[in-house]
Amino acid sequence: MEIRRRKNQIEISELDPFLAELLRQIPASANTEGAPAAEQRIFSPPINGKETELCAEWKMYVEPELRRLFQTATQTVGADLEQLNGNEESLANRTLRIPTKHADAWLSALNQARLVIAAKNNFTELELNDHLHSPIGSRRDLSLFQVNFYGFLQEFILRELDD
Amino acid sequence: MNAEPLSAEVAGDLIAEIVRPKSAGTSTVGAPTIEKETRAEEALDVPWHVVVHNDPVNLMSYVTMVFQRVFGYPRDKAKKHMLEVHQKGRSILWSGMRERAELYVQQLHGYLLLATIEKVS
Numbered sequence: 566m567e568i569r570r571r572k573n574q575i576e577i578s579e580l581d582p583f584l585a586e587l588l589r590q591i592p593a594s595a596n597t598e599g600a601p602a603a604e605q606r607i608f609s610p611p612i613n614g615k616e617t618e619l620c621a622e623w624k625m626y627v628e629p630e631l632r633r634l635f636q637t638a639t640q641t642v643g644a645d646l647e648q649l650n651g652n653e654e655s656l657a658n659r660t661l662r663i664p665t666k667h668a669d670a671w672l673s674a675l676n677q678a679r680l681v682i683a684a685k686n687n688f689t690e691l692e693l694n695d696h697l698h699s700p701i702g703s704r705r706d707l708s709l710f711q712v713n714f715y716g717f718l719q720e721f722i723l724r725e726l727d728d
Numbered sequence: 729m730n731a732e733p734l735s736a737e738v739a740g741d742l743i744a745e746i747v748r749p750k751s752a753g754t755s756t757v758g759a760p761t762i763e764k765e766t767r768a769e770e771a772l773d774v775p776w777h778v779v780v781h782n783d784p785v786n787l788m789s790y791v792t793m794v795f796q797r798v799f800g801y802p803r804d805k806a807k808k809h810m811l812e813v814h815q816k817g818r819s820i821l822w823s824g825m826r827e828r829a830e831l832y833v834q835q836l837h838g839y840l841l842l843a844t845i846e847k848v849s
Contacts, residue, residue: 611833612844619830627834634838676790676840683785690784716787723789 568718570725575668577718578660585649585659587714592639592646594711595677603684607635607677638673645671668722675715675722682708774847776829778822781842782813794839795821798832823848 567578580588597603608631611623648661663671683693686708693712701707780791788810795806799821812819821843822832829845836843 607840609837609842610844611830611837613846627837631834631837672790673840676786680785680840688784693784712785719787719790723787723793726793 568721570665570728571662573665575663575665575722575725576660577663578658580649580659580661584714585661587711588661589646589649590711591674591678591715592643595635595639595674595681597681600681600685602687603681606680606684608632635673635677638670639677641667641670642674665725668726671722672719675719679712679715679719682712688712774826775823776826777820777846777848778829778832778836779818779844779846780809780813780821780836781844782817783842786841788814790839791841794836794841798835798839 566580566584567576569576569578577588597607608628610620611627612619645661645663645667649659651659682688686705688709692709695709701710780795791810791813792803792806795801795809796803799806801809809819809821822829826845833843833845
């Protein structure tokens with residue numbers, strides 16, 4: 566896999582089917598449905614302690630806005646990922662082009678996905694920092710790889726935004 | 729988070745009620761008694777902190793970028809706060825009026841950071 570900036574696009578080329586599939590899973594991975602731990606992490610309370618009035622107002626007025634914001638980001642990413650539609654064979658050596666104006670949506674969707682996966686799997690800080698962990702021998706290992714792979718993409722996009 | 733301001737129409741009615749003559753033909757208007765709502769004023773005066781808490785998932789570079797964007801901090805200052813969050817578990821990013829503090833926390837949640845408001849003790 567190669568990743569580079571080309572004019573107004575971030576280009577991820579020579580994608581193998583496995584990484585292409587991981588990319589395609591970003592929107593689904595960001596979904597908190599049926600995962601209370603993930604829901605709690607993504608929509609954390611605005612205050613610690615017992616200020617129930619603020620928390621109730623937050624749930625009523627702020628949370629729906631945040632939901633919309635997050636959903637818009639995953640929809641943008643989902644639309645970009647349509648470039649990777651197809652069967653496994655046709656996914657070999659595919660190229661994904663992300664318009665740089667979508668960079669913020671990608672950062673958000675990747676972050677949502679990483680947080681949701683980490684919350685669902687209850688990863689420890691030690692596990693998350695173990696970047697040399699290998700090989701992938703279980704569903705949990707795969708999820709950890711997914712978190713790290715998405716983190717790598719985030720780092721690249723952040724670097725590009727910085728330049 | 730706060731109550732909506734009075735509409736011009738309602739405010740006008742209230743003023744008219746206060747300055748209305750006691751009876752027809754009376755031209756003197758008594759000064760309105762203004763009750764001080766000391767508790768509410770005190771609550772508004774107390775500054776609030778915007779605190780960001782450590783989170784093992786969010787990338788350091790991402791957190792730094794968010795601090796720059798939300799608070800307009802220069803990179804060095806944003807990085808200093810990010811490192812404080814990472815090393816000490818939390819950092820106070822801003823202090824001031826509650827309404828603005830809530831707005832900052834909302835923005836930080838929009839970037840998926842763990843942030844809360846705290847009353848300055």
